[in-house]
Amino acid sequence: DAGVTQSPTHLIKTRGQQVTLRCSPISGHKSVSWYQQVLGQGPQFIFQYYEKEERGRGNFPDRFSARQFPNYSSELNVNALLLGDSALYLCASSEGQWGYEQYFGPGTRLTVT
Amino acid sequence: ELKVEQNPLFLSMQEGKNYTIYCNYSTTSDRLYWYRQDPGKSLESLFVLLSNGAVKQEGRLMASLDTKARLSTLHITAAVHDLSATYFCAVGAASGTYKYIFGTGTRLKVLA
Numbered sequence: 001d002a003g004v005t006q007s008p009t010h011l012i013k014t015r016g017q018q019v020t021l022r023c024s025p026i027s028g029h030k031s032v033s034w035y036q037q038v039l040g041q042g043p044q045f046i047f048q049y050y051e052k053e054e055r056g057r058g059n060f061p062d063r064f065s066a067r068q069f070p071n072y073s074s075e076l077n078v079n080a081l082l083l084g085d086s087a088l089y090l091c092a093s094s095e096g097q098w099g100y101e102q103y104f105g106p107g108t109r110l111t112v113t
Numbered sequence: 114e115l116k117v118e119q120n121p122l123f124l125s126m127q128e129g130k131n132y133t134i135y136c137n138y139s140t141t142s143d144r145l146y147w148y149r150q151d152p153g154k155s156l157e158s159l160f161v162l163l164s165n166g167a168v169k170q171e172g173r174l175m176a177s178l179d180t181k182a183r184l185s186t187l188h189i190t191a192a193v194h195d196l197s198a199t200y201f202c203a204v205g206a207a208s209g210t211y212k213y214i215f216g217t218g219t220r221l222k223v224l225a
Contacts, residue, residue: 057212
């Protein structure tokens, strides 16, 4: 079975631009979570979606938004990019909403210049 | 605010030795996760601990959870070079909404 996939792999954007990152969960998984990992730090939780509804939110500004589609894939949008948004963005999928093992994708490396 | 602290932050150990990584957290939770991350790679799930007293083992790694002490441990037995990586614990918190808070990570280097 295919694991969690993310696209694109790498991305370079300019300050003030907007970016959309995509994630496809493992087949049968209904929950997708998004994380930001700055180099040298642990991942920071951004959102969790389950059955197309937002079920969890971390301490990120409103410039960050996400959605989940009927096929359980997900998009993370970041508006008005700042230099500090440069990071590895990780998507994780799990079977259920809470307490399930999370399987991480390879990540999207975003560089903001 | 939920805080998750790991220690040590860095660990250099000889092959064949035993050691323990500690994960302390600041609020009630019975959802504790351990992950491994190799340089430049994503995270690999190692253990999910869902109740007080839970113990799980896989190869040379064993994880345990004490929810009353708000402490989880990752014990390494007879370390080998292939275990060199960064290890993260993460705590799940559910109070109105769900959050997953990661620790600072422990960078482990096993010397041959």
